[in-house]
Amino acid sequence: MAEARSLTGGCQCGAVRYQLKRAPSRVSICFCRMCQKAVGGYFGAFAGSALDDLVWTRGQPSIFASSEAAERGFCSSCGTPLSFSYRGSGRISVTAGSLDDPAGYPPTLAHGVEGRMPWFDDLCRLSGTSTQDEIPPGEIARYRSRQHPDQEP
Template sequence: MTESTPILTGGCQCGAVRYRLAQPPSKVSLCFCRMCQKAVGGYFGAYASSRAEDVVWTRGRPSFFRSSEAASRGFCPACGTPLTFSYRGSGRLSVSAGSLDDPAAFPPGEADGIEGKMPFFAELYELHGVRTEDEIPPEDMERYRSRQHPDHDT
């Protein structure tokens, strides 16, 4: 891979489930619908869509929850990280964009379920912000050391 080639791997927070995409995602989108909000525990879901056969599980496999008659969602059975979304029988599998090792390489190009979009989104970039380590006293930094799997295969 060249330096400008995006990394086509990803996985869950604990590293029990890892995957590789055989091809870059064909579509990256945000979904603001209430079902996606509950599935990811956030204001929206972010998904990178591929052909199902282009998603190769390289470590472990997700467990699945049939969230509606039309859709299934995959998640890590060990840590619960939301990993996939698919419409049953579509031949497509979307991985959660945040589970990609290089999520910045795949910006969203469209939005779905906009009826659930929060009215304050336009104001988010105006919020006062601090870096995580700026609020942690140096003597406490070791307690905050991440236990999550690194953003690459191991």
């Protein structure tokens, strides 16, 4: 596993921030349809820990009960998905992409594989470009990110 540099994270706009007291005990992805809809992608990526290891350091997520058993936290200002938990389990998962250093926490397990797209294995073989390659030189300033920076300034 890559060396973990940060145990903090938050939403896109910075209204909700968190800190994990310990490194996640499990990082997984889930291909189930509920997770796909919750994150707006082909899978959800989650870093799980004990509920007591998560501290909301700025703001609080809004909660959506996605089933009778589970709830999901998100930023009500920008919509960033932030957490998933089974009620009463004593555990919570933050969305791995909301970590300030998501590269430090690769997934080791997949759930809901029945929902995996049949072409998923082909994704890493697609040709690609970097973000900067897509922006016309005279328009770079228009594309300046308004996201909250990873890490606190």
